[in-house]
Amino acid sequence: MVEHAPDRAPGTRPVETLPKAHLHLHFTGSMRPSTLLDLAERHGVRLPTALRSSQMVSLSPDARGWFRFQRLYDAARSCVRTAEDMQRIVLEAAADDAAEGSRWLELQVDPTSYAVHVGGITPALEIVLDAARTASAVTGTQVAVVVAASRIRHPLDARALARLAARYAGEGPGTVVGFGLSNDERRGSTADFAPAFALARRAGLASLPHSGELLGPEHVRETLRTLAPDRLGHGVRSGEDPELLAALVEAEVALEVCPASNVALGVYPDLADVPLERLVAAGARVALGADDPLLFGPRLAAQYRSAREDHGFDDERLAGLARSSIAASRAPEEVKRQLLAEVDDWLRAPVRSSTTTGP
Incomplete structure (x- = not known):
């Protein structure tokens, strides 16, 4: 869809070469628009106009806006029908991340959504994990997986997914490194998902629920009390409560801030209103993501x-910001050390004007 040109101000380094980790990217939502159109044609799916255009989706922050978002997301997901489709999405997501300097990607997936086409949730997850190992080997971006439950399904479904995620837990590419909870924050009871997160934590998985985007500080407090998060998917509205933000900083709970999605969902009117400066100034560990x-x-x-x-x-x-993303990731410690050193190298590289030509 709409993408800014890679222009930069004179005297700055290109952000595409800054080594970083990408910690908030959803499987279906990572698809290239061209891939979606190709899969829709192949499987005979008629897409909504918004998915056939090149316009960025603009939504309201209420239930109606979320319903429209979910309808579009479900339409895109319905185009993913085969193991080959799933593998393609992982490989392309890793290649796109590699082109933008992402060296470690944690790709979030709910295998329930694809199970009907590939024989169950276990084969669905194994397809993604196998593709993650392949992508890690060929793209230059190491890919791990976060298994995510949905707030709109029964908490018992979340427990089943937590047990599945635990079977594939690890700390390198092609393994499950975390357990998440996504979909509309206004749906369901956060506390009801605590047993699933307890199962995941016992397996060594990071606790990575969404919280603090559509709802404000009180929802973040509830998530802290009940799910013991290591990171918050979004968490951006914790900036509205200095006491809460200080507690997150003290507990070293990282925030996966996704500015473009905040604006598209109507949480903030434009990118300048996303409270990035406030979060960073308070000492929060912020990892930028594309969602x-x-x-x-x-x-x-x-x-x-x-x-x-x-x-x-x-x-x-x-x-x-890049260092924060790396530190907040579940990459192995030796990978973190290497990437942090490469961030230092990026800063030491000579600054070239955008008008400079030649090698």
């Missing part, structure tokens, strides 16, 4: 460009 670029448009590098253009982050502070 669902199929619907929201910009991919990962554009989130870093927004930090530069809309919030005035210089190269040093952009490097700080």
